[in-house]
Amino acid sequence: MKQVNNFSRVTAMTLILTLLGFSAFGQTAAAKAESQKKENELKAYTGTYEFDNEASMGFDIKVWLDDEGTLFAQPSNESQPQAQLSNVSEDKFELLNTGGLIISFKKDEKKKVISLTISEGGQSFTCIKKEDK
Structure with missing residues (x-):
């Protein structure tokens, strides 16, 4: 038993x-x-975004995914360190460790990302996404 x-x-x-x-x-x-x-x-957010030179402030920005699938952004001229993007809402991210900078991505009617706007404290500037070659 x-x-x-x-x-x-x-x-x-x-x-x-x-x-x-x-x-x-x-x-x-x-x-x-x-x-x-x-x-x-x-991946839809990744690419190079060109600053609208007619605005009074701004710079070109590169957005990419690292090997772990984390989204990062940095000025193309590397004048500032890279910053991790933390999703706040659909198409809106906070740039971590930057004092509250927000990136908002804009999509066209086909849901393709066409630009980004960086904003903080009532000021903002927009960059247009360069076409992939």
């Missing part, structure tokens, strides 16, 4: 561990799919 109980315990434990393994695999696959979707959405 004791042998059957031990066998039942081992079988039950094996079954539980197997189910946990499949569950973790499913969660990992779902997390990877969600991560890939997020990265594809963020």
